[in-house]
Amino acid sequence: MPTNAGVEYSLALVEYNKAKTNEEKIRALEKVYAAAPKHKSAEKLLQEIKTKISKLKAKVEKDRSKKSGGFSLSIKKEGAAQVALVGLPNSGKSTILNKLTGAKVEIAAYPFTTKMPEVGVMDYNGVKIQIIEIPALFEGFIESDRGPSFLAIARSADLVIVVLDGTENCEKQLEIIEGEIDKAFFRLKTVKNYKAKNKTGFAQDLINKYEKELEENTKKCLVVVNKLINNFKCPYPVCWVDDLKNAIWSLLDLVYVQTKMPGKKADWPPVALRKGSTVGELAGVVHKDFVKNFKYARIWGKSVKHNRSTVGLDHVLGEGDVVEIHTK
Ligand SMILES: Nc1nc2c(ncn2[C@@H]2O[C@H](COP(=O)(O)OP(=O)(O)OP(=O)(O)O)[C@@H](O)[C@H]2O)c(=O)[nH]1
Ligand SMILES: [Mg+2]
Secondary structure: OOOOOHHHHHHHHHHHOOOHHHHHHHHHHHHHHHHHHOOOHHHHHHHHHHHHHHHHHHHHHHHHHHHHOOOOOOOOOOOEEEEEEEEOOOHHHHHHHHHHHOOOOOOOOOOOOOOOOOOEEEEEOOEEEEEEEEEOOOHHHHHOHHHHHHHHHHHHHEEEEEEOOOOOHHHHHHHHHHHHHHHHOOOOOOOOOOOOOOOOOHHHHHHHHHHHOOOOOOOOOOEEOOOOOOOOOOOOEEEEHHHHHHHHHHOEEEEEEEEEEEOOOOOOOOEEEEOEEEHHHHHHHHHHHHHHHEEEEEEEEEOOOOOOOOOOOOOOOOOOOOEEEEEE
């Protein structure tokens, strides 16, 4: 046992030694990892625990895949980002998908209407965002044949939207969703001390804070309360349907900018870039010769004090900027 290891560490080890299934072993080892000392001399131990956890997870996933007869489904990422909608039956996922994207997915008052993932494309100021409805979760979803494969889609998405039925117990719904997601080996990233500031409960400053706190195996998420406003205490950023489009965009951590040729109108559609991207990064996306032959750029928009300012490759772009690149 490493020096400075506390009671929690010993208890977690006991739990690990008692664990029978691989799932139980993973859970216990995660506790061992959390309780293990984090000083320099423990680095090797921490790495060993991590490797053991990864191997066990791979084993569990393989067993699940075998059980489902090898069923797997991946959805090709299209557009600037991929967003997954998850929730219990009848929470309104298809209604939201259709509203956001103009898709025509079947909506019905009975549960499990959507049986396979459904895809739509949301337009945000000309930027395309792929939205995927995951068939409804339920307790034990991960043990169902297709559950692991469906949850793997959410795990690889850029953002998970949890749709809750505001007319039912929101805490209970979240508990079931978190439980199944946990068993699919990822977690939704919580926001500490989250308190809805206004009626819509959507606070930009918290979203900014959220970005910086992202940890391994955690997924950015947004909870949307559907059907009725229900002010429950939510550990995740929460919004109501009317704010959803803007909230999704804020959480994706992107900016949209437009390129422009000298003497011409700004190009359409805009280009989506990671927040904090520079003129150089934009030029690289548009055409590699633009970087090689770059002379200067002129900007119209938020990132400059005066429109038509001249900037270099290092200039950080702002949302909605129009960028005219001049080459040699
Ligand atoms: N009153 C009200 N009903 C809604 C709202 N959104 C959805 N519904 C109803 O809730 C029911 C389920 O909606 P869906 O969009 O099919 O829900 P879903 O989550 O996709 O359901 P499954 O695919 O079966 O899991 C339908 O009868 C909808 O008309 C809403 O904002 N208000
Ligand atoms: Mg549906």
